Amino acid sequence: xxxxxxxxxxxxxxxxxxxxxxxxxxxxxxxxxxxxxxxxxxxxxxxxxxxxxxxxxxxxxxxxxxxxxxxxxxxxxxxxxxxxxxxxxxxxxxxxxxxxxxxxxxxxxxxxxxxxxxxxxxxxxxxxxxxxxxxxxxxxxxxxxxxxxxxxxxxxxxxxxxxxxxxxxxxxxxxxxxxxxxxxxxxxxxxxxxxxxxxxxxxxxxxxxxxxxxxxxxxxxxxxxxxxxxxxxxxxxxxxxxxxxxxxxxxxxxxxxxxxxxxxxxxxxxxxxxxxxxxxxxxxxxxxxxxxxxxxxxxxxxxxxxxxxxxxxxxxxxxxxxxxxxxxxxxxxxxxxxxxxxxxxxxxxxxxxxxxxxxxxxxxxxxxxxxxxxxxxxxxxxxxxxxxxxxxxxxxxxxxxxxxxxxxxxxxxxxxxxxxxxxxxxxxxxxxxxxxxxxxxxxxxxxx
Numbered sequence: 001x002x003x004x005x006x007x008x009x010x011x012x013x014x015x016x017x018x019x020x021x022x023x024x025x026x027x028x029x030x031x032x033x034x035x036x037x038x039x040x041x042x043x044x045x046x047x048x049x050x051x052x053x054x055x056x057x058x059x060x061x062x063x064x065x066x067x068x069x070x071x072x073x074x075x076x077x078x079x080x081x082x083x084x085x086x087x088x089x090x091x092x093x094x095x096x097x098x099x100x101x102x103x104x105x106x107x108x109x110x111x112x113x114x115x116x117x118x119x120x121x122x123x124x125x126x127x128x129x130x131x132x133x134x135x136x137x138x139x140x141x142x143x144x145x146x147x148x149x150x151x152x153x154x155x156x157x158x159x160x161x162x163x164x165x166x167x168x169x170x171x172x173x174x175x176x177x178x179x180x181x182x183x184x185x186x187x188x189x190x191x192x193x194x195x196x197x198x199x200x201x202x203x204x205x206x207x208x209x210x211x212x213x214x215x216x217x218x219x220x221x222x223x224x225x226x227x228x229x230x231x232x233x234x235x236x237x238x239x240x241x242x243x244x245x246x247x248x249x250x251x252x253x254x255x256x257x258x259x260x261x262x263x264x265x266x267x268x269x270x271x272x273x274x275x276x277x278x279x280x281x282x283x284x285x286x287x288x289x290x291x292x293x294x295x296x297x298x299x300x301x302x303x304x305x306x307x308x309x310x311x312x313x314x315x316x317x318x319x320x321x322x323x324x325x326x327x328x329x330x331x332x333x334x335x336x337x338x339x340x341x342x343x344x345x346x347x348x349x350x351x352x353x354x355x356x357x358x359x360x361x362x363x364x365x366x367x368x369x370x371x372x373x374x375x376x377x378x379x380x381x382x383x384x385x386x387x388x389x390x391x392x393x394x395x396x397x398x399x400x401x402x403x404x405x406x407x408x409x410x411x412x413x414x415x416x417x418x419x420x421x422x423x424x425x426x427x428x429x430x431x432x433x434x435x436x437x438x439x440x441x442x443x444x445x446x447x448x
Contacts, residue, residue: 001151003223006158013049014162017056028070035081042085045092047144048152050085051137051417052159054078058410059163059200064192065179075408076129083132086139095146096427098138099419102375106368107131110327110361117326126327130407137413138420142427150215156417157211157219160204161227164234166190167197171237187237191410195401198243199411201235202397205247206390207418209254213384214421242400250393257385268392306400308346312337313355324362330405333359353398356405380422387422 001009023030034053041049057078060071110127117123144152167189170180181187186194208227212219219227228251235243257264316333330350334341341347350356357366373391380387394415398404403411 001154003154003158003161006151006154007162010155010158013052017053021060024070025067031070031074032077035077038078038081039085042082042089045089045143045147047140048148048155050082051140051144051413052156054082054137055159055410055413058408058413059190061408062192062196062410063179063190076125079129079132079408082136082140086132086136093139093143095139095142098135098142098427099372099376099379099416099423100135100138102379103134103369103372106361106365106372107134109323109365109368113324113361113365114326116320116323117329119328119332120326122332123326123328126407130327133407133413134416137416141417141420142424145424150218153211153215153421154218157208160207160414161230163190164201164204164230168234168237184239186239187234194238195240195243196411198235198238198240199397199401199403200414201231201238202243202246202250202393203411203414203418205231205250206394207414207421209250209386210384210390210418210421213254213386214380214425242397246393246397249396250389253389253392254386257389261385261388264389306346306351308341308344309334309348309350310352310355312341312344312346313350313352313359317355317358320359320362322362322364324358324360324365327360330356330359330402349402351400351402353402353404356402360405376419376423379426380419383422383425390418390422 020030020034023033038050038053041053057071057075060068061075063071107127110130114120114123114127167180167187170189171187172181180189182194187197188194189197191197191200205228208219208224212224232247235247253264253268256267312334313330334349338347350359354366357369361369377387377391394404403409404415406412
């Protein structure tokens with residue numbers, strides 16, 4: 001099915017979501033009226049709609065618009081609701097467990113680290129939500145593919161495109177003071193800041209690349225090239241250097257790994273070895289093209305103040321090197337030292353997922369987490385060579401941002417969907433996929 005056909009197929013669902021949001025803006029408690037609907041959707045095994053609602057609320061919660069503040073508290077209730085649906089439907093699941101098996105050692109260490117946490121209640125809540133997202137999102141995706149066929153994956157793609165189109169629209173209808181555009185002309189769309197939109201673009205592109213490589217024929221070459229051009233345009237508008245660099249690495253390494261994984265690995269190590277030269281050449285080239293303001297090249301040397309946060313995090317890691325102080329410790333640490341970091345020229349969190357994990361779960365937990373990620377990639381590598389390029393590009397983004405440690409942001413769940421796509425053929429019987437997909441198309445098109 002074409003992208004336009006998918007959009008028509010799900011148009012009624014998106015209209016209902018729009019009406020629901022308008023109702024929530026007018027009367028915030030109206031948000032909780034959708035919880036019975038979530039249970040009904042879960043009972044009827046409409047896992048696509050359940051996951052889209054989850055991603056939709058997480059995107060709303062990332063916004064800084066006061067009209068959407070209700071979504072901040074609602075997402076906590078929603079993830080617990082999903083946990084309850086998972087428990088009630090567990091015996092009816094027909095697919096295997098998904099990727100959670102690879103991360104069980106990590107969660108065991110994370111649980112142990114809570115014993116050293118200065119904020120055990122908050123830490124327990126954050127760890128629980130992280131665990132729930134890791135176990136529920138992949139499982140629901142696998143069940144959706146099993147029930148609806150691979151067409152459900154293209155429905156996720158269309159949702160991702162809708163978010164990007166709306167972001168672009170919001171950025172250019174009101175100028176620099178609009179909801180979707182920062183005062184310095186950096187596009188942030190429906191997200192709270194331009195870096196958030198940049199991360200979303202990267203994760204969405206990883207998902208698209210995974211779909212094209214794992215489920216051949218699902219995305220046409222024309223659709224693929226148009227989407228790549230679209231996401232490159234948007235990421236430049238965000239001014240997010242980390243997202244742009246990650247996106248370029250993803251596209252370039254994907255081509256290299258198709259030729260040979262060894263060539264791809266050697267080129268990556270070569271790039272790391274000449275990083276300083278490439279950085280200097282990149283800055284010079286962008287200045288010649290007149291993009292120094294869009295890419296904020298005057299702040300690239302200190303990573304926009306991140307070096308201060310990284311140094312601060314590393315100094316505190318020495319106090320709990322092998323076992324950290326529980327989930328949420330990194331955030332608590334930067335908050336209580338806000339004035340000190342502000343005087344040094346940095347405001348915000350650690351801005352590095354790996355340092356945040358090290359603070360929270362120690363070196364042992366970080367190793368267990370990395371082990372899980374690489375085991376998923378090794379599993380996915382049986383289906384496609386794009387698994388490692390996706391992980392490399394995501395790790396580059398995670399080096400400059402802390403999103404990969406959070407569960408209730410729109411990025412981590414979408415990334416888990418991508419990892420599930422990479423490994424899905426090992427967890428479900430796709431032999432009957434075409435028949436399932438055709439049956440679903442007939443039902444839904446007939447209903448619409």
